[in-house]
Amino acid sequence: MKITLPAMAVSALAVSLTLAGCDRQESDGAKSDASTATNNAEAPAATEADTRAESSEMGFDALSARMVKELWQLFPSWAVSEGYYAVADQLQIPDDNYREQVLEFARSYREQFSALDAEALDPNDRSDLVLIQNFLNRLEWEITEFQSHLWNPAEYNVSHPFALILNTDYAPLDERLRTFSERLQKVPAYYDAAENTLEKPASPQLVLAIQQNEGAMSVFGEEVEKKLGQSGLTDEEKKLFQERLEAARKAIQEYITYLQTRHAKLEDSQDYKDFRIGEELYEQKFKYEIQIGMTGKELYERALADKEKLHDKMEELAGELWPKYYPDQQPPEDRLEKIGMVLEKLSEHHATKETFKAEVEKQIPELVAFVKEKDLLTLDEDKPLVVRTTPPYMRGFSVASINAPGPYDKGANTYYNVMPIEEFSDDRADSLLKEYNKYLMQILNIHEAIPGHYTQLVYANKSPSLIKSILGNGAMVEGWAVYTEQMMLEAGYGDFSPELWLMYYKWRLRVVINTILDYEIQVKGIDEERAMDLMVRQGFQQKAEAMGKWRRATLSQVQLTSYYAGYADILALRKEMKEKLGDDFDLKAFHEKFLSYGNAPVPVIRELMLAELQ
Incomplete structure (x- = not known):
């Protein structure tokens, strides 16, 4: 997703601040008056014993429903991204008072949920409770330990919820414009709070903040004025x-100018905050985000071993293909060079920069037809999938991403965002087009669309557990998309072409290298030269792709490991279920049961699937 998603893989507080501007994986908060705080300031303070007794009496379902209702008051932009528009006219001011409200919310509900007898809950509620506890702990950790609000200016961007309000037909245009207008009131105060909060920014995040806030201006441009005139x-x-509207534009421009001034001064002094977070924070963030029962270091070490295994498989396929593509030439002794030369030949077959988006669109029906033919999964064709150029306020992070509607507005469009390669220079476009050649474009579309992110998120919106949908686990979401790539090829997609399989292994090698790259940058402190060697020479990535990934790895932490972590867990679960069910194992039934649990971590889904077997 970054998903752009980004949305699933970042913390709720960071989501609350950045969904205001760029979605994923990627939102803002609450009414600034005291009535929106978790506990009404006018009410008498409840004792700890009172709170525990009330929570125990209330029961899990009622308590979780109350928490979600207050959650949307505290995080209205996140609510908008989930399709909950009742609070769409609100915009929190990201100041110390707001963060205190978030802390109060997290601590209060953690206390209330701890009063429940977890053992008395059924498996579904018990797994929801695990997600809630992780979420509340993480909220507090984000504010008190990680503190990205002090050094990541890209968290402050109001544009995305405004774009959703303007472009989603959840209500008549006049009503949406009135909501838009109400929300606009607080934009100047929002950016004032951002400037007053930031201390020493990290350089990559500062550059991204400038780029995406410049892109945010498009949300408040001619289109909204045209709709206003027609209303x-x-x-x-x-x-x-x-x-x-004019005041909001002025506030955004002043924030951009503020950031540009900070950037110029910091560039002279090189006094940026280090974007590398170090081992202790990395492992804490990994625990909250990935939730797979192992440490970041353990996953990193597993990835190192898998890199060598993938090189072995790729060497075998490159040897098989060598006579076809280099009939009059002996292969080099260095296996990485040999693999790279075959991949380079295959990469010559690609779209043009003008046709790239159209080729993406063209392939979607082919994937739908294959899934149906092989009966791999039931697809809901009533849920719209719209391929579009990535909006300006979301650019600078990835080549492709998915924006999916939330559980409150299930019928809204899912957007498949594709970077505007036609706007790139010829050299940059050529490098990216070689990377996303005719083979890898197929893998990309499986991952992002059918039966990857788009399909999984449609299923997530049908899950009876609202908690599992809104407190989703990024490793499950990304892991499913990676798993479907292999599953589709195993089912015969591409007619077992060795060319497609070789490119697939290159793609999967990228997933493995994402984990290695993320850990080595954030924990071991490697530089760009070492990172480029890892991606280009050992991972066979085109230079433009590798440069983009270096930038992404300096902008995020841990999220790049979610692909490999989730994929490995899903594959292990499928193997376990096959062994337990024997001849009764059905692949389609496994897929649909797995997806029925929403965006829960794979270990939680495993527990629920095993409980059903018993």
Whole structure:
């Protein structure tokens, strides 16, 4: 997702701040008056014993429903991204007062849920409780330990929820414009709070913040003025809307100027905060985000071993293909060079920069037809999938991503975002097109669309557990997308072409290298030269792709490990279920049962599937 998703893989607080501007994996908060705080300031303070007794009496379902209701008051932009528009007119001010409200929320509900007897819950509720506890602990950790609000200016961006309000037909246009107008009121205060909060920014995050906030201006441009002119709002309402719109534009531009000034000064002194977070914070973040029962270091060591195994498989396939593509030439002794030469030949077959997006769109029906033919999964064709150019306020992070509707607005469009390669220079475009050649484009579309992210997120919205949908686990979401690549090829997609399999192993090698790269940058402190060697020479990536990944790895932490972590867990679960069910194992039934649990961590899904077997 970054998902752009980004959304699943970042913390709820960071989501609350950045979904305001860029979605994933990627939102803002609450009413600033005291009535929106977790506990009403006018109410008498409850004792710890009172809270525990009330929670125990209330029961899990009622308590979790109350928590979610307060969650959306505290994080209205996140609510909008989930399709919950009742709070869409609200915009939190990301200041110390707001963060205190978030801490109070986390600590209060952690205490209330601890009063419940977990052993008395059924497996589904017990697994929901695990997700809630992790979420609440992580909220507190984000504010008190990780503190990205002090050094990541890219967290402050109001654009994304505004774009959703403007472009999602959840209500008549006039109503949405009034909501848009209400929300606009607090944009200047929002950016004032951002400037007052930031201390010493990290350089990559500072550059991204400038880029994406410049892109945010497009949300407040000609399109919204055109819709305002066509609306049924009164002249007075239109005048007020225009005044608020101008104030919001001014606030965004002033924030951009502020960031540019900070960047110029810090560039002279090189006094940036280090974007590397170090081993202790890395392992803590890994525990909260990945949730697979092992440490970041253990996954890193497993990835190192898998890299060598993938090189072995690729060497074998390169040897098989060598006579076809180099009939009059002896292969080099260095196996990485040999693999690279065969891949380079295959990479010559690609779209043009003008046709890349159209080729992506063209392939989607082919994937749908294959899934149906092989009966791998039931697809819901009533859920719209729209391939679009990545909006300006979301660029600078990945070549492709998915924006999916939340459980409150299941019928809304899912957007498959594709970077505007046609706008790139010829050299950069050529490098990216070689990377996403006709073979890897197929793997990309499986991953992002059918039966990857798009399909999984449609299923997630049907899950009876709202908690599993909204407190989703990034490793499960990304792991499923990676798993489907292998599953589709195993089912015969591509007619077992050795060319496609070789490219697939290159893609899977990228997943493994993502984990190695992330750990070595954030914990071991490797530089760009070492990272480029890992990706280009050992991972056979084109230079443009590797440069983009280096940038992404300096902007995020841990998220790049989610692909490999989730994939390995899903594959292990499939093997376990095959062994337990024997001849009764059905691949389609496994897929649909697995997806029915929403975005839960794979170990939680495993527990639920085993409980059903018993």
